[in-house]
Amino acid sequence: KATASITPQHWQPHSGLLMTNDTSGVNLEEAIPCIALSKNDSYVMSAAGGKVSLFNMMTFRVMTTFMPPPPASSFLAFHPQDNNIIAIGMEDSTIHIYNVRVDEVKSKLKGHQKRITGLAFSTNLNVLLSSGADAQLCVWSIDAWDKRKSVPIQLPAGKSPSGDTRVQFHSDQVRFLVAHETQLAIYDASKMDRIHQWLPQEPLSAPISCAVYSCSSQLVFASFCDGNVGIFDADALRLRCRVAPSSYCPTSGVVHPVVVAAHPQEPNQFAVGLSDGSVKVIEPLESDSKWGASPPADDGVQN
16 A cells, blocks of 8 residues: 655744753663653653653753663653653663652562563553563552562563563553564453464564554554554454555665654554654555555455
């Protein structure tokens, strides 16, 4: 399927201020960049190997910095009901629950063996979900910050438990998406049971670099290290269609997508951040209006 792509313009506020992370004494080649936007879009927190910075989105000014390394932060998430409470995943495998207002770590959660690579809150279940480079998933109570359950993701035979594991809740706040280089999977967080799993296979056989739900949670957009993008039905992870790298990237084969983001209102539009630092916004052709047709039972592919 062909696509229309747009190269966004770099926007800068009238004040001329740019939100810049504290990188003093940081080796940027090894730093893990992380960023999170508050629920009401008023604040953004970000880090790149140094202190975590909290920015005001209206003025772009730094409100405060905190949590100087070591260890450095590796993933950030705002509490969905209180912008003063922040979950900070660390390189040393712990999760710090930090209160910005009183400048204090309220709880330190220990359950992973390697650095934290994903955090997601569910207000429906009142839990924090975490994932790590140890291929473990942990569920924590938001009330007492105690661990409810821990399960390993089921890796293909011969694969070692390494690499980033990312998690994102479905709009129902019960099911969640797991993205690992070896698989996509859907879990039920209330039981921590796996519902569906999809493993890379032709014509999408390269390792997965990132995957997210669409804003409607009806689709999953997944990018692959060879430049392909797969678009799946979210309920059963059936492949709807493939976006070939040649349709959006003239230097495909050299440049590949490292991150995917879904548009917050347009369910068929998404952006890919490429390894050369560029961003492409991709949507179906106007004549098609949506991605692919209902998938056949054999997971066939429509190009």
